[in-house]
Amino acid sequence: MTGTETIAKPPRTGGTRPGGGRLPLARLRDFALVPAILLLVVVGALIDPVFLSAANITNVLQQQTELALLVLAEAIILIAGKFDLSLESTIGLAPALAVALVIPAASNGLGTELPAGLAIGLCLLTGLAIGAFNGLLILRFKLSAFIVTLGMLIVLRGLQIGITGGQNLFDIPPSVLYLGSAVWLGVPASIWISGSLFVLGIVALGYFRHGRSVYAIGGNTDAARAAGIRTDRVVWVVLMIGGLLAALAGLLMTGRLGSVAAAQGDGMIFTVFAAAVIGGISLDGGKGTLFGALCGVVVLGLINNILTLAGVSAQWIQAIYGAIILVALILARLTSGKAQD
């Protein structure tokens, strides 16, 4: 490095001091949703004392684990400046395919009856392969990520219906059920898994060179390439991780519900994007943090739970939930002060 002699820093007027400052202003945005979460907790407690019970909190968190994993995947992909709509189909197809390969034809399986121990591996491999195929179309053939993954969303959903004959799969091997139903140290395993994956993601994207390259690519691909980052390779890996996380979310959902629904994950992608954007992830790429995205997930989970506890009728809950998401987006826009393109 040139300029090795340490020169006294010139005095600065206002602003954060370089190197020494505690939290730069930009970082504060990560915590923008924390007050909202606290407010929701207070509101929840006022509406129904049950809200604060350990059982309810655990329930809320567990229900959000699958969404959380999809948001984790989508957030990383969005930061890299790409899109993946097909995640909501992967969450259904990956476990459906894996289960169909191991269960007998009598239970709507494919009749291959592979060893049941392979199911988890097959499921994750399916997710990985879907991500890799998305990458092939987007990066090699230079197709638009939006339309490619929209197409994949439909194709994958169709594949699941074709494979299962449109039926729910009930005869699930215990190994597949385990992750979504086990309880470790008094807390559902799925919460441990999602939580630790988020921690892993936050550390990787915040403190490692390869993680930072995801931000660089999303911020300005040409500049990233000029700095020696292998942009295509990184994006490809990110898309594969996305598929993998969606498959894992599929496993958790299957374990929690005890079956693979024919429409598993259907319509989830809107909530995924809403959570990411409420959490401060930019659809333009290069901006936002995984902690923010996680806060977005928690906010939506709490809102959902409060609506249920408040006794809002099931026929209206969807419209109200959607409207609240729109309001939350408007609030996020107002507090961040920047347009969400």
Add this chain to the structure above:
Amino acid sequence: MTSHEQTAGTAAGPPAAQARDVSKRYGATVALHSAGIAVQAGETHALVGRNGAGKSTLVSILTGLQRPDSGEIRFDGVPAPSLADRDAWRQRVACVYQKSTIIPTLTVAENLFLNRQAGRGVIDWRGLRRRAADLLAGYGVDVDPAALAGALTVEQRQLVEIARALSFGARFIVLDEPTAQLDAAAIDRLFDRMRELQSTGVTFLFISHHLQEVYEVCQRVTVLRDARHILTEPVDALSRDELVTAMTGETGRALAAGGTRPPVPATAPVVLDVRGLRLAGHYEGVDLTVRAGELVGLIGSGSSGKVALAETIAGLRRADAGTVTIAGNAPKPGRVPAALAAGLGYLPQDRHREGLVPLLSVAENATMPIAGRLGPAGIIAPARQQATAERMIRRYDIKTDGPHQPVSDLSGGNAQKVVLARALANDPKALVLVSPTAGVDVRSKASLLSAVDEAAAGGAGVLVVSDELDDLRSCERVLVMFHGRVIRDVPRGWTDADLVSAVEGMEQP
């Protein structure tokens, strides 16, 4: 400004960077035809040529982004590394492109050490910011490393890019039109910085459309024309006319210094009248008048408020107080359609951002403001649009395959002619032009300025808002703005030094 004391070390050692007999073609287009350049260590070398002369191709070959079809590149006499070895290239040559290679969403510190924040391990953010602060301080760049790069000014951004380039160990730096987006004061600071670095042994290749700048900071100049090397000479030995001749390949008629038009009679009607205009934070108490047939210049530094004033006249901004009268009408403030309807023609500052829709054709872009007149009831009659566009293409000498070509395919100069043609399309009575010749080559500049002269001769009152002295030479008078006020009204016959010192806010002698 005549500081050419550093004589290039011609005798000492091999050139810092050298391209020999380099050829490159893209399909049928020859971008370079056995062209070459030799940049001596420690000099600032200018590379000039009109748009399309091959400068960009030569730069991308010199920086290892493109492989030449034939010929060779040497640094300090040693053949260049292979194209795949980006690290080796970065240690030899760095380029500050016109297009930013900064990532706006990341901090300055991270941009400086992009992809080398740490080895395989964890990033030490605190240490990274300290390293960045040291690096910036080492080059005297006063930028907060913790700031988001997107918040930097163009000037700061360039300095950060230069510091980053030097931190890789490169001692040869290519500056691709670094002054295009800077105001006069920032350009001077950049030049001071370049001279400082030069005295520590850094070599520059400087690309600019402003020939004045070539004489100011460079020791030698290489001219490219039509993909060929034309000459390399010390700038002291080359007159301005000779340089222009080398660039255009035709003698004489450099930049005609207007002044032939008869003076505008005091009885000519006022077409643009600005009274007591104020916009907090930009300008205040601005009065100005432009008469029919008059050409008035408006100059000032980037912070003088001149562009904000022009945008207010055009209705893009809304003044806090004061009035704008166009040809006797007072259009509703802050409304562009109202200003246009009142008889204003406006050429925006940045043709890429505000001037053109790149994927639409020349015809559509040029006729956009008069689309309502091309047919009844909002219908745009294709034949009339085409005929109108063809007339404009002939009149303004736009080099294009035809009215259907997308403007994104045009060179900078010709794209600017389309914007000007559009501003003139509805025969405006008052015309406001902001930086009409920015980033445009010498010949296009001449034809743009003559079109402006013609418009004035045709009875329009023209306000030319520009930093470029050449744009202002044919103006009857030039208004100087400083910190939001019009401080001087300079009649024709000014000298460059006179006007520049006024822009800098220096008192009149």
